[in-house]
Every structure is written in C-alpha cells, then in structure tokens.
Amino acid sequence: MEKSKLGLDFQKVKHAKQLAGSIADDVQKFVNQYTTVAVERTLCRLIGIDGIDANDVPLPNVVVNQLQEKGVLKEGVLFYIGNAILETGKKPQEIAEAIAAGSLDITQLKVNAKDAITKAIQPYIDECITRIKGNVARRNEYLNTIGEGSKPYIYVIVATGNIYEDVVQAQAAARQGADIIAVIRTTGQSLLDYVPYGATTEGFGGTFATQENFRIMRKALDEVGEEVGRYIRLCNYCSGLCMPEIAAMGALERLDVMLNDALYGILFRDINPQRTLIDQYFSRVINGFAGVIINTGEDNYLTTADAFDQAHTVLASDLINEQLALLAGMPEEQMGLGHAFEMDPQLENGFLYELAQAQMIREIFPKATLKYMPPTKFMTGNIFKGEIQDALFNEISIWTGQGIQLLGMITEAIHTPFMSDRYLAIENAKYIFSNMKSIGDEVEFKEGGIVRQRAAKVLDDAIALLEEMVKEGLFEALSKGIFADIKRSKTGGKGLAGVTAKGENYFNPFIDIMKGGK
Numbered sequence: 001m002e003k004s005k006l007g008l009d010f011q012k013v014k015h016a017k018q019l020a021g022s023i024a025d026d027v028q029k030f031v032n033q034y035t036t037v038a039v040e041r042t043l044c045r046l047i048g049i050d051g052i053d054a055n056d057v058p059l060p061n062v063v064v065n066q067l068q069e070k071g072v073l074k075e076g077v078l079f080y081i082g083n084a085i086l087e088t089g090k091k092p093q094e095i096a097e098a099i100a101a102g103s104l105d106i107t108q109l110k111v112n113a114k115d116a117i118t119k120a121i122q123p124y125i126d127e128c129i130t131r132i133k134g135n136v137a138r139r140n141e142y143l144n145t146i147g148e149g150s151k152p153y154i155y156v157i158v159a160t161g162n163i164y165e166d167v168v169q170a171q172a173a174a175r176q177g178a179d180i181i182a183v184i185r186t187t188g189q190s191l192l193d194y195v196p197y198g199a200t201t202e203g204f205g206g207t208f209a210t211q212e213n214f215r216i217m218r219k220a221l222d223e224v225g226e227e228v229g230r231y232i233r234l235c236n237y238c239s240g241l242c243m244p245e246i247a248a249m250g251a252l253e254r255l256d257v258m259l260n261d262a263l264y265g266i267l268f269r270d271i272n273p274q275r276t277l278i279d280q281y282f283s284r285v286i287n288g289f290a291g292v293i294i295n296t297g298e299d300n301y302l303t304t305a306d307a308f309d310q311a312h313t314v315l316a317s318d319l320i321n322e323q324l325a326l327l328a329g330m331p332e333e334q335m336g337l338g339h340a341f342e343m344d345p346q347l348e349n350g351f352l353y354e355l356a357q358a359q360m361i362r363e364i365f366p367k368a369t370l371k372y373m374p375p376t377k378f379m380t381g382n383i384f385k386g387e388i389q390d391a392l393f394n395e396i397s398i399w400t401g402q403g404i405q406l407l408g409m410i411t412e413a414i415h416t417p418f419m420s421d422r423y424l425a426i427e428n429a430k431y432i433f434s435n436m437k438s439i440g441d442e443v444e445f446k447e448g449g450i451v452r453q454r455a456a457k458v459l460d461d462a463i464a465l466l467e468e469m470v471k472e473g474l475f476e477a478l479s480k481g482i483f484a485d486i487k488r489s490k491t492g493g494k495g496l497a498g499v500t501a502k503g504e505n506y507f508n509p510f511i512d513i514m515k516g517g518k
Helices: 009-033 035-047 059-069 075-087 094-102 113-144 165-178 211-228 243-253 262-269 273-289 300-302 310-325 350-364 383-399 419-437 449-480 510-514
Strands: 034-037 153-157 181-185 233-237 257-259 293-295 404-406 499-503
Touching: 009 310, 009 350, 009 449, 034 035, 035 059, 035 243, 035 273, 059 075, 059 094, 059 233, 059 243, 059 300, 059 350, 075 113, 113 243, 113 510, 153 165, 153 419, 165 181, 165 211, 165 419, 181 211, 181 310, 211 233, 211 243, 233 310, 233 383, 243 257, 243 273, 262 273, 262 350, 273 310, 273 449, 273 499, 273 510, 300 310, 310 350, 350 383, 350 449, 383 404, 383 510
Parallel strands: 153 181, 153 404, 181 233, 233 257, 257 293
Antiparallel strands: 034 499
C-alpha cells in the first residue's frame, strides 16, 4: 500500500496479523470438528425446507429436533434427508412436512450407501447455489446500471416493529439520501433458537428478522432505488443463536449487509462461545459467497470499557475477525470491520485521538469496507450538542476514508428516530462529505505529534495483547474478560446444548462449493 500517513511500522502490522492468524487457526481447528442445531437448520433451509407446522414451529426445527432427540444429529441433516429422498421418493419439503405430521421418522429408514445419498441431495444443493448466484448477478446488474452512492455509504436504521411501517420509513430515508437501510431486529430475537415465520407487525425496539420480511423490504428498496437512480442496500442481523440460518435467508432474498460477529454475541448476549463460533463460520461462508458485506461489533466494546484505555482491544478484535473471515473465504472488501473510539467529549484533544484511531484502522485494513459508528454513549439528550458530536464523527469518516458511516441521530438517548431526525442526520453527513471531500489527501500528520504517537501506541498495545492471546487461545482470553471488560466462559452462556461433534457420515458440500465460488 501507499506510505503510511501515520508513519506506522508495517512490519509490526504484519506481525500483528500473523498473531491474529494463529489465534484464528486455533479456533478453526476446533470449529471444523463440530456442528450445531443452527448449522443443520441452515442446511434444511438451503435445500428448500421452509414453513411451519400446526404449532407454528418452523419445519427446519422440526427436522433437526427429530435427529437431536434420536441422538443422531452428529451424522448431519443432509445424510438423513438424502437417505429419505432415496427411500421415500419425496422432496426435502415433503419429507419435512411428513415428519411434522408424525408420519415419518427418517432415523428408522433403511440406510443407503453414502455416495448414493450425496447424489440424491445434489440437485437441491445445485438449485440453491443457482438461486444465490442469480441474486449476486441481479445486484451487480443494478450496480452496473443505476449505480450506487459514493463511500462512505450513508447508513440509517428503521425500527418501528411493523415491517410495513418500516417500508414507508425506509423508502423515505432512501429518497433523503441513505445508501444502506438497516432494519433493526426486535429486542431479544438473538436469543431465540428458531427463526419466526412470515410477515410481522409487532416488535419491540425493532422488527422480527424473517424471510418474508426480508422479501418485502428487498422489493421496496428495489422500487425506491429505481426511482432515485441509486441501488439501496439492505442490512439485517445474523448474529445470535440463528446466525447461519439468517445468513442463508439473507442470501436467498438478496440482502447486502449483515451484522455478523460471534464475539458480539458472546460478550453482549451471553451466547456460548463454542456454539456461536461454530455458527459464525458457516454464516460467513454463506455471506462471502452471496456478496454480503458483514459488519462486526467492536464498536460496542467501548460502551462498557473506556475508549481511551481500551482502544487496543478493538484493534486486536478487528485483526482476529479479519483472519476468521479470511478462513471462511470472505474477500477483504466484504469486511465491514466495526470500530468507533467514542472518547468522553470532555477529554482534551479527544478529536485527535479519535482521528488517530480511524486513520490507523483504515491503513491496517486498506481494502475493508470499514464501518464507523456514531456517538451513543455520551449523547445526553441535548440535541444541539448532539448535532455537533455527530458532525465531528462525520468529519473523521470522510477524512479517513471509511466505508460505511452509521449516522448519529440528534435524538439519540431520547427516542427511536423520527423521519425528520433522519433527514437532519443525512443532511449533516452529505454537507460534510461534500464540503470536506478531499481533506484526507491534503492534510498530513506531524511527525512526533499527538496523532502519530497515539496510533503507534495503540498498535503496540494490540500486539502485546495478541501475543498473550496466542499463548492461551481465544476461549481462555474471553474467560478473562479481555474484550469489553466482560468475562465469558467456554462452557457458559446460552446454546451449548445445541453443539455436537461430527460423526463419520457427516457431510456439508455447501462449504467447499461456496468457498470455491463455483
């Protein structure tokens, strides 16, 4: 890359990435040995199983529950569904419906040769891959014809709880200048071990992530995108206990951006580290193949830890997340690594420290579509001060070439934003992004000055932390509260009962196909 504006030592950066790679490799060796109920439900969805039973239980759960109750989940759902195709002549959806009706136990059928089973399931895998490739082609067609907004992409949220009201607000935001619409999930959905079904009109603090809701919003954003002459990206959340399932639903309905970070779920939702790291791998394989930009959650660490003292933990986590994403076959351009170093506004020279962090992250991850987070922790309800705080963040974003700018709202800490609040936030960002467009090319940082010294120190501290983590591994580091000052044990949290070691018949061809880009 070009010479560092911060005077960073790129040998140190290389060393940091090697350390992070070692930590990620250690995690991956563990992940490769296991599957989870969420991974197996994802495979059900990818081969065409959808819908609910008479009790509103999603059919992927019905199928996987049967295997888990019989103690055979370790062999994998594709093995049993493929065998059932041979024995019954039914399609996967029909098999799932028969299980739901109580008329079929796929664990009791005569077992065929494994090569025959893999052959039986292959047409459904091919059909899914064709559909996702078609979605990627459709997105590229839009980008090549109507185009998109320039970076930083302007990212705003809708969070009414009602998908149809979300559509109205999302289209209004797109007309106002937004490039990415994030449909916030209802509070607590990350802890549900199933994905709700159908269009939903009630949620708290957000709207349920369902495949039908994805379809409704995708259609609405395509319509408004054609109207305004700019492709509008759709963002949702595949974190939590259904991480890979929601990634699959997003791939099938052409979402563009996904919050996708196991570390966030471990720290802030107390999801079991083993469960969610296994789930994360398959979810990232799917997102990588589907052309989805992932957003990671490091910007949340500093809501619980001090931004000035703990900034190096964010860099360390970004480095690990990059390496885990690379192992899942994800291009760097699809890595929306999260970072925000929201200093206390009372801190002298806080703007310079934040500028140093943002420029450092930009230089260390030159190809990544970095996600920059606005102020939240220190928003007070004083809307005039809030407008200035948001403006300062917007200045840093354009100065340092961020990829995605989450817009702050003047009413942060008061209420869910009104459409007028969004308009003011977009107006603020567009004014600054235009008015200061080339400032990053014009301004240099003084050798030996505050900005350069700060960046060098954070990099050194991150390396020291990674060197410690290499010795003990990620699981042990999490148990000690390395990130966000929150301790999470390897066997604690939610969802561990859904983890199982893979058996000798286990197979999942999607990983090789999707990572190979075939």
